[in-house]
Amino acid sequence: MSASFLIKRLFLMVLTAFVVSIIVFGVTQLLPADAAVMILGENATPEAMAALSSRLGLDRPAPIQYFDWLVGVLHGDFGISLRTGQAVGPTIFEALGRSALLAALSLFTVSIVAIPLGVWAAARRGKAADLGVSVLSYMGISLPEFVLATLLLAWLAGPSVGLFPASGYTSPLENPLDALHHLALPVITLSIVLLAHISRMVRSEMVDTLDSDFIRAARLRGLPRRQVLFRHALRNSMLPAITVIALDIGYLIGGVIVVEEIFSFPGVGRQLILAIQNRDLPMLQAGVLIMSMTYALANLAADLAYAALDKRIQFS
Amino acid sequence: MSFLKTLIRHPQGAVGLFLTALVLTMAAIGPSIAPLDPETMHFANRFEPPSAEFLLGTDWFGRDLLSRMMVGAQSTVLLALLATIIATTIGALIGIISGYLGGWLDEGIMRIVDAIMAIPGLLFALLIISALGTSALNAVIAIGIAFAPGMARISRSVTLQIRALDYVSAARSRGENSLWIVLAEILPNVAAPIIVEATIRVAFAIMTLATLSFLGLGAQPPSPEWGLMISQGREHMFRSPWPIIVPGGAIALVAIGFNLLGDGLRDVLNPKSEH
Numbered sequence: 001m002s003a004s005f006l007i008k009r010l011f012l013m014v015l016t017a018f019v020v021s022i023i024v025f026g027v028t029q030l031l032p033a034d035a036a037v038m039i040l041g042e043n044a045t046p047e048a049m050a051a052l053s054s055r056l057g058l059d060r061p062a063p064i065q066y067f068d069w070l071v072g073v074l075h076g077d078f079g080i081s082l083r084t085g086q087a088v089g090p091t092i093f094e095a096l097g098r099s100a101l102l103a104a105l106s107l108f109t110v111s112i113v114a115i116p117l118g119v120w121a122a123a124r125r126g127k128a129a130d131l132g133v134s135v136l137s138y139m140g141i142s143l144p145e146f147v148l149a150t151l152l153l154a155w156l157a158g159p160s161v162g163l164f165p166a167s168g169y170t171s172p173l174e175n176p177l178d179a180l181h182h183l184a185l186p187v188i189t190l191s192i193v194l195l196a197h198i199s200r201m202v203r204s205e206m207v208d209t210l211d212s213d214f215i216r217a218a219r220l221r222g223l224p225r226r227q228v229l230f231r232h233a234l235r236n237s238m239l240p241a242i243t244v245i246a247l248d249i250g251y252l253i254g255g256v257i258v259v260e261e262i263f264s265f266p267g268v269g270r271q272l273i274l275a276i277q278n279r280d281l282p283m284l285q286a287g288v289l290i291m292s293m294t295y296a297l298a299n300l301a302a303d304l305a306y307a308a309l310d311k312r313i314q315f316s
Numbered sequence: 317m318s319f320l321k322t323l324i325r326h327p328q329g330a331v332g333l334f335l336t337a338l339v340l341t342m343a344a345i346g347p348s349i350a351p352l353d354p355e356t357m358h359f360a361n362r363f364e365p366p367s368a369e370f371l372l373g374t375d376w377f378g379r380d381l382l383s384r385m386m387v388g389a390q391s392t393v394l395l396a397l398l399a400t401i402i403a404t405t406i407g408a409l410i411g412i413i414s415g416y417l418g419g420w421l422d423e424g425i426m427r428i429v430d431a432i433m434a435i436p437g438l439l440f441a442l443l444i445i446s447a448l449g450t451s452a453l454n455a456v457i458a459i460g461i462a463f464a465p466g467m468a469r470i471s472r473s474v475t476l477q478i479r480a481l482d483y484v485s486a487a488r489s490r491g492e493n494s495l496w497i498v499l500a501e502i503l504p505n506v507a508a509p510i511i512v513e514a515t516i517r518v519a520f521a522i523m524t525l526a527t528l529s530f531l532g533l534g535a536q537p538p539s540p541e542w543g544l545m546i547s548q549g550r551e552h553m554f555r556s557p558w559p560i561i562v563p564g565g566a567i568a569l570v571a572i573g574f575n576l577l578g579d580g581l582r583d584v585l586n587p588k589s590e591h
Contacts, residue, residue: 012430019431023443030447142571144523146530147564150546154553154560193547242397254438272439273531276446288443299434 005307013300021073024285025066069103073289076281079282083274092271092286096294098169099256099267105183106190106252107245114195114235123229125207133173133199145255149189149262156185167264186259193255194248201244205237212236239310246302253291322584327557329580335573343393346386354383354540363556373558375549381562388540393570395456395535396521402460403521404514407467412506415475416498426472433464438524445533452541455534459524463517470513472504503542508585516578519571526567542567 053059057068072079078088121133157166164185172179209215210233218228257269264270272287274280323329347354350372358370358378366373372382414425432440444458478484479502487497526543528534535541537548542563549559 005583015427016431016434019428020434023432023435027447028442138572138575139568142519142523142575143564143568144527144543144571146527146543147546147560147567150550150553150560151557151564154557158554221331250436251437254527257438258531261531272442276533279446284443284446288435288439291439293393297433 007305008302009303009307013296016296017293019291020296021070022066024288024292025069028281028285029065031043069285072303073286076291078286081280081283083278083280083283088282088286092268092283092290095266095268095271096290098265099260099269101172101262101263102183102186102190102258102267103249103252105187106194107249109187109191110198113191114198115202117195118199119206119229119234121199121203122206122210122233123225125210130203133203137196137200140192141195141200141226143193145193145258147264148192149259152185153191153262169264169266182265186263186265190252190255194252197248197251198241198245202237202241205240206233207217209233209237242305242309246299249298250295253295255264319584323580326580326584328576329584332573332576332578332580333344335569336577339389339393339570340382340508342386343389347388350380350383350386352380352383354387356380363552363558365556365558372562373556375559376552376555381558383541384545385542385562385566388478388545388567391452391535391539391541392522392526392543392567395452396459396518396525399456399459399521399525400463400514400518402457403463403517404467405512406460406464407469408471408506410464411468411471411473412475412498412502415472416479416494416502418479422472424449426469429465429468433469437462437466437520438527441524443530444534445528450533450536452529452535452539455525455528457553458528459521462524463521467510467513467517471506471510474509475502478502512578512582512585513573515581518576519578522567522574 050059050305057065069079076089080086081088081091084091117133121130124130153166155161156163165182166185168182170178170182215228215233215270218232219225223232256267257272259265260267260269261273268291271283272291275287276282323333356379358374358380360378360379361370361374362376364370364374364378370380370382371379372385375381375384410425410429414422435443438463439457441458444461445454448454448457484497484501487501492500497555525534526541526546529539529541529543530546530547535544537544545563546560553560
């Protein structure tokens with residue numbers, strides 16, 4: 001990986017962050033009810049509203065408000081929540097930690113299932129096993145998270161089975177076992193949804209790799225089938241897979257929002273939905289910005305990993 | 317016609333075509349062929365599992381789930397189609413113009429598109445809804461805008477391929493104006509890949525629209541929109557899973573249909589690319 005690639009990619013990241021911040025701020029500025037109405041209610045006198053607007057700085061031109069907000073964000077100050085009256089920063093970062101735990105556990109679970117499944121399907125291309133995996137993955141990508149989550153909830157958390165709690169969260173530092181118990185259903189939901197994407201992608205990369213000459217050569221040399229599959233083919237298929245898994249983080253973030261809402265899991269997604277329902281502007285801006293930046297960082301990490309692993313790629 | 321024949325011989329294409337045709341028919345004439353009235357409450361038959369009288373069971377008011385699902389097809393599928401059309405129109409317009417003009421303008425537009433795509437789709441749709449307010453139509457607009465950058469990127473990459481071909485150079489050297497070249501030479505040739513992509517996007521649009529309604533940010537009660545049906549069914553989910561299974565199954569079936577049709581169309585329209 002050359003220094004110029006690194007610099008170019010980092011510059012792109014900063015540019016992306018800048019444009020995203022403008023979009024987030026710009027779109028939320030269009031909100032039909034402004035913050036003053038939100039705080040004082042619809043029936044406030046115009047004088048009271050004007051006074052509050054000027055106190056909050058809402059009567060200044062939009063670019064100046066944006067600049068103020070951006071400077072605050074860069075210092076970790078996301079403003080005061082209109083719903084709770086508390087600072088947004090600590091709330092959202094605490095929630096981010098919980099969401100990250102949920103997302104990381106899901107990615108881990110899905111990786112140990114989806115990759116072998118994709119390899120298996122590719123190795124038996126055109127046979128019943130391959131067809132089975134294909135059908136399952138079509139069903140997986142066609143079932144929205146909220147349907148799956150609700151069905152799992154009704155089934156596994158219902159009074160008759162009662163395997164898992166229906167909602168809530170325990171800190172893993174306080175009680176690791178209970179924490180896992182609460183995380184199980186959200187993690188299972190997210191893993192099944194991602195399983196479809198990732199196993200399908202691993203399969204298609206493996207199919208391409210298995211057709212290549214070096215695999216045929218390895219087979220002709222009489223190497224064991226398992227060794228050819230996992231040592232030679234999988235290694236070469238994982239490189240493109242990294243990019244796709246990074247893109248899947250985008251889906252994962254959408255899934256996290258929905259799943260947190262359904263299982264009342266106190267993460268960023270739930271904060272975001274609460275913020276939308278209550279027109280809590282600073283919380284909404286912080287939530288969208290932080291989730292987008294997480295996604296952008298994941299893509300950056302994937303690009304850098306790709307470049308570091310594949311010596312042929314510099315930058316084009 | 318030969319195109320349809322090839323599509324039907326393609327296994328994924330045939331199943332996809334069948335499913336989407338079924339769903340579009342249901343969306344078009346569902347309300348008039350529904351076996352029972354979707355709003356009539358049969359209080360003696362609440363929470364029924366599927367039976368001869370109620371083919372897919374009943375909900376907490378004893379309303380027929382099959383009939384509600386058939387009526388709901390309209391508000392789910394047609395609105396998702398509308399969202400996809402909005403996304404495709406905006407995206408194709410931006411992508412084709414950007415790709416055709418090239419240069420710094422293209423570079424600038426694509427950087428902005430990339431930045432917007434750094435916001436995950438559902439998140440961007442939520443952001444737009446928070447600005448527009450919650451209603452079914454606003455959810456459609458939000459999805460249309462949120463999906464447009466992806467369509468722009470694909471349209472641009474196809475346009476770049478076409479633009480490099482000889483017949484476009486020929487038209488240029490004949491001195492045709494840019495608008496004419498875009499409309500007559502480029503548009504007809506980028507249409508096929510864009511339609512394939514749009515078909516697959518319909519599946520995502522349906523799922524996203526249902527998700528937004530489920531979260532209370534799309535269709536509002538008493539609409540029989542499928543996501544909303546599931547959201548209301550949650551209150552009674554431990555009594556009976558059928559009010560969740562029926563609309564959930566409908567969403568999955570439609571999404572599978574459009575996904576399969578899209579994959580089938582891709583293979584038929586572009587036999588070289590194997591997926």
